[in-house]
Amino acid sequence: MTELRSQAVVLRVRSFKEADKLVTLLTRDAGLVTAVARGSRKTNSKFAALLEPLTLGNFLLHQGRSLYTFIQGEIIKAYRSLQGDLVRFAYAQYFCELCERSLLEGMPSGALFMLLVTALEALEEDSSPVRVARCFEVSLLAELGISPDLSGCSNCGSRQGVYHFNPREGVLLCAACPHPVESYPVSAAAIAIMKRLQEMGFHRLSVCVIPSGESKEIHRMVADLLMHSLGISRLKTVDFLQQTGLL
Numbered sequence: 001m002t003e004l005r006s007q008a009v010v011l012r013v014r015s016f017k018e019a020d021k022l023v024t025l026l027t028r029d030a031g032l033v034t035a036v037a038r039g040s041r042k043t044n045s046k047f048a049a050l051l052e053p054l055t056l057g058n059f060l061l062h063q064g065r066s067l068y069t070f071i072q073g074e075i076i077k078a079y080r081s082l083q084g085d086l087v088r089f090a091y092a093q094y095f096c097e098l099c100e101r102s103l104l105e106g107m108p109s110g111a112l113f114m115l116l117v118t119a120l121e122a123l124e125e126d127s128s129p130v131r132v133a134r135c136f137e138v139s140l141l142a143e144l145g146i147s148p149d150l151s152g153c154s155n156c157g158s159r160q161g162v163y164h165f166n167p168r169e170g171v172l173l174c175a176a177c178p179h180p181v182e183s184y185p186v187s188a189a190a191i192a193i194m195k196r197l198q199e200m201g202f203h204r205l206s207v208c209v210i211p212s213g214e215s216k217e218i219h220r221m222v223a224d225l226l227m228h229s230l231g232i233s234r235l236k237t238v239d240f241l242q243q244t245g246l247l
C-alpha cells in the first residue's frame with residue numbers, strides 16, 4: 001500500500017456512511033486528494049479538530065484504488081480567527097472552493113498549496129478581506145496559466161485609451177479595433193490595479209488601495225476567465241458572498 005505524508009489544508013468535509021467523514025484536502029505534495037476518515041464522526045475521535053475545514057496540518061494517508069484513507073495527523077494551524085469572523089470565513093471558503101474546482105485530483109500543485117496558505121495568512125492579518133480576495137484571484141490565474149495579457153491592445157498594440165476586455169481570449173482591445181459581443185469596457189484604474197497584483201502579488205499588499213468599483217470589475221474579469229478557460233462557474237461560495245453584499 002502506498003503512503004502519502006504531506007502538509008495539507010482541509011478544503012471541505014462531508015459526512016460519509018454512519019460514522020465516517022470524506023475529507024477533501026489540498027496537499028502540498030500530491031495536489032487535490034479525497035480521503036475517507038473512518039470513525040471520525042464519533043464523539044471521542046481524537047482527530048476531530050484536525051478534520052475540520054480550513055485546518056492546516058500534517059497528514060498521513062494510505063492510497064487505495066479509488067480513495068485515500070486517513071491514518072493520522074496533527075494540526076499545524078487551525079485559523080481560529082477566520083472561523084470566528086463571518087466575512088473572513090466566507091472569503092476563506094471561497095478560496096477553498098476555487099482551489100477544489102480549478103485542480104484535477106492527482107495533479108500535484110505545490111504552488112497552489114502555498115498560494116492558499118499565503119492567502120489564509122493574509123486574510124487573518126489584512127484589514128481588507130476584499131483586497132486579499134482580489135489578490136488571491138489574480139495570483140490563482142497566474143498559477144493556472146491563464147493570466148490575462150494587460151500590456152495593451154492585442155490587435156494593434158495600442159497602449160492608450162479606453163479598453164474592452166475579451167474574456168474568451170483574456171486580452172484587451174482598444175476603442176479603434178473591432179471587439180466581439182462578449183467583450184466589455186474596463187476602466188484604466190481596474191487594469192492598473194490588476195497589473196500591480198500580477199507583478200507584486202501579496203508583497204506589500206496592505207498599501208494597495210482597491211476601490212469598490214474597481215474590485216467588482218476585477219472580480220468580473222477573473223470569473224469570466226475561469227468560466228471561458230476552465231468551465232468554472234456557479235460557485236456556491238460566490239452565491240453567498242453576493243447575497244450578503246460582500247461581492
Ligand SMILES: [Zn+2]
Pocket residue numbers: 153154155156157158173174175176177
Ligand atoms: Zn487596437
